[in-house]
Amino acid sequence: MDWRSHVFIGAILGFAIFYLLDETIFALMMLTAFTGLCALVPDLDHDSSKGRQWLDFAFVGFAFMTVYGSACGTGICLPALDGMGTMLVTFLAMAGVYFLFFRFFKPRHRGITHTLVACIAFGVLLYFMTGRMLALAGLVGYASHLIADNELKFI
Ligand SMILES: [Zn+2]
Helix, strand or coil: CCHHHHHHHHHHHHHHHHHHCCCCHHHHHHHHHHHHHHCCHHHHHCCCCHHHHHHHHHHHHHHHHHHHCECCCCCCCCECCCHHHHHHHHHHHHHHHHHHHHHHHCCCCCCHHHEHHHHHHHHHHHHHHHCHHHHHHHHHHHHHHHHHHCCCECC
8 A cells, every 4th residue: 555545544534533522623634634644654664665755854854943943042952941942852852763763673564563562652652752632643543554554463
């Protein structure tokens, strides 16, 4: 299944769930988009996956934003830990985990990332980093990918 189908299925599921949870229209749109994006996460184990290509670009973009948003003016330093700074540090921490995992452990395609354990771990990680709504969106997006791939193994 190609990445567009995964995004579409994830977004449709996300829209249905957050519509039923009676979210505001703005939250509904954001959570639907996030669910669609999270449907690409399991295929990060594939070198040419769309999610992998986007993340590699996003990392460079966020690195620039971190430098730009840093609190100490012209030097390169950690951003102030207010709302934006916390978000950037969270992203960089996630990017670090991502690079460590995929560069050094090189999971095989449709291996550990296509299991229910990975799906739950992703949801728990998102819960602690972002809160319950984004965690639910991530969990739904991730699970939609596993269902669409017909890969419902536990581990
Ligand atoms: Zn897949």
